Amino acid sequence: MKLDGYESLIKNISLELMHYLIGQGAHQEIAEDVIQDVFVKILKMDIILPPNEIRPYMYRLARNQYVDQYRRQARFKKLLQVYLIPAAKQPRSTIxxxxxxxxxxxxxxxxxxxxxxxxxxxxxxxxxxxxxxxxxxxxxxxxxxxxxxxxxxxxxxxxxxxx
Structure with missing residues (x-):
């Protein structure tokens, strides 16, 4: 397979994935970040996956990236609530x-x-x-x-x- 065709296949699947994530409730900014990470990881791989294996692999990778990002963001938000809200409003002993x-x-x-x-x-x-x-x-x-x-x-x- 020519590499240009491979990259365009990955690009098309990436756009499909972004619409899928947005359809599942992800904000557009987060979906774009996840898809960018997936796209870069796929391009950095040393192997070229066959066309029938690339789509399920990218979907699995995107789902995992989204879950990881969601968890990081949830933890980050919790920490910010504890440390950025003045002490009178929030007890500091929660974390x-x-x-x-x-x-x-x-x-x-x-x-x-x-x-x-x-x-x-x-x-x-x-x-x-x-x-x-x-x-x-x-x-x-x-x-x-x-x-x-x-x-x-x-x-x-x-x-x-x-x-």
């Missing part, structure tokens, strides 16, 4: 541990704008477009800022696996 203490320290070191971005995105569940209009920034700038904040948090917690 303990050295990693969470490190996260609390890192969140306290973030500037107010970064903390506000995290609150808008993860606590208020606002879209990137909504945040962009509120902060008078472009959606691309908001996405990049959120990416850099998450990267900083992962680095502080010693998790380099999701870069």
């Amino acid at each position: 303990n541990g050295p990693q969470n203490n490190r996260l609390a320290k890192v969140l306290r070191k973030l500037n107010d704008k970064d903390r506000q971005l995290l609150k808008l995105k993860y606590l208020n569940n606002q879209s990137v477009d909504q945040i962009a209009s509120q902060t008078n920034k472009s959606p691309a700038a908001v996405k990049m800022r959120l990416y850099r904040i998450r990267k900083k948090l992962r680095k502080a917690l010693g998790d380099e696996s999701n870069e």
Whole structure:
């Protein structure tokens, strides 16, 4: 099989997968991120799967990526609720541990704008477009800022696996 044909097959299946994830209730941004990860993983593989095996493999990979991302986001949201909501509103004893203490320290070191971005995105569940209009920034700038904040948090917690 020619590699160009293989890449176009993967691209077509990726678009199909994105519509599938959105149909299953995933937000478009999350579905796009998952599909991008799947697409890159498939292209980085050392082997070329036959056309009849690539679709089920990509569906399985996308489902696993989505579940992983959902779990990370749920955990991240829970931690943000504990450490970004003022102490008077939220008891701090709900999550303990050295990693969470490190996260609390890192969140306290973030500037107010970064903390506000995290609150808008993860606590208020606002879209990137909504945040962009509120902060008078472009959606691309908001996405990049959120990416850099998450990267900083992962680095502080010693998790380099999701870069």
